[in-house]
Amino acid sequence: MPNAVANLASDNWADAATTIMTTDIVPKAYATQVNVGQENINITGISKGSGMIHPNMATMLGYVATDAAISQPLLDSITKEIADLSFNCISVDGDTSTNDSFIVIATGKSNAPAITSRDDEGYEAIFNALLETSQYLAKAIVRDGEGATKFITITVEGALTNHEAKTVGYSIAKSPLVKTAMFASDPNLGRVLAAIGYASRECHSLNDLDTTQLSLYFGNLLVAEKGGLAVSYIEKEAQAIMNEAEIDITVQLNRGNEKATIWTCDFSYDYVKINAEYRT
Structure with missing residues (x-):
């Protein structure tokens, strides 16, 4: 000192x-x-x-x-x-x-x-x-996340509360399956939808979430709506978005006026390597 x-x-x-x-x-x-x-x-x-x-x-x-x-x-x-x-x-x-x-x-x-x-x-x-x-x-x-190759912005809109919006955002951001899909540049919207679905485990007000009112976007591309694959969805366009180093994911819950933005990254081989070898 x-x-x-x-x-x-x-x-x-x-x-x-x-x-x-x-x-x-x-x-x-x-x-x-x-x-x-x-x-x-x-x-x-x-x-x-x-x-x-x-x-x-x-x-x-x-x-x-x-x-x-x-x-x-x-x-x-x-x-x-x-x-x-x-x-x-x-x-x-x-x-x-x-x-x-x-x-x-x-x-x-x-x-x-x-x-x-x-x-x-x-x-x-x-x-x-x-x-x-x-x-x-x-x-x-x-x-600068350990081994990160993608910077991901998750915006959740139309929630009843800010807590709902943040919980959904973090549910996506924490999902190893979502993060590895991002690393692989895989437009695996099913993994994102699943993470939204189980967000109710940490926010009970989401138990009555009506998935038929939900919309999901990769970039500006609508990929899911009304409880299923968007009618206008084109895999090639979704793939092009996933190939980028920076990816925007937007979730519209359509149940309120609150929103939140979460920033996260992907999981790569290097993340495993760094944490397998690093010890405090």
Whole structure:
């Protein structure tokens, strides 16, 4: 600790991002700036994580700092809200540990007016910048997932509650059969539908989910509707979407107005190899 303090410098972010890496392949950092009251506000963040990534306890570290002046009660609230929209929306393998931290630091070194209320000038701009930084860092963890070859965005719409939407999203994201299909570039919509179906095990309000009202999209392609294969489905078009390095999956439950987005990756041979050989 004394050596770390003695080596404090404003340009040490890159070193810090590298130092916290474990099985990460690349360091993860992001910086942005907003203007409040004619003053520049700086936001910088770093994170680490590659495997054992899933809410709420994972081998993930995230640090975001700003020179804005934000009151402690408001910063506490902002941190929880941002966490639920970023680091609590990612999954690499559905596995967890007791080694996670997400810390937001507001130093107050800027000359911009202090933010003590959500109604204050600059609050929205600062919140959005903190969220932008946190989401970038969270997605970077997924992109660097152990052995990952595909980055997958799962959007669940039309849920009764946000919990329903997130549960369905995570049910898909955690499924080994879905993840291996993604690795194989296989448009196996049956595996995705099955994961949606058994999401009720973790969210009982989904017990009455009407599957005949459900729609499933790969990219912009409708692949399932009304409880079965979409009439317009063309395998060749679905295959082309699965061949991409980034894949969007959209589920429309058509039972409410809530939605959630989950980011995940595929399972490759390398994931097995890394975790067969790696031991803490």
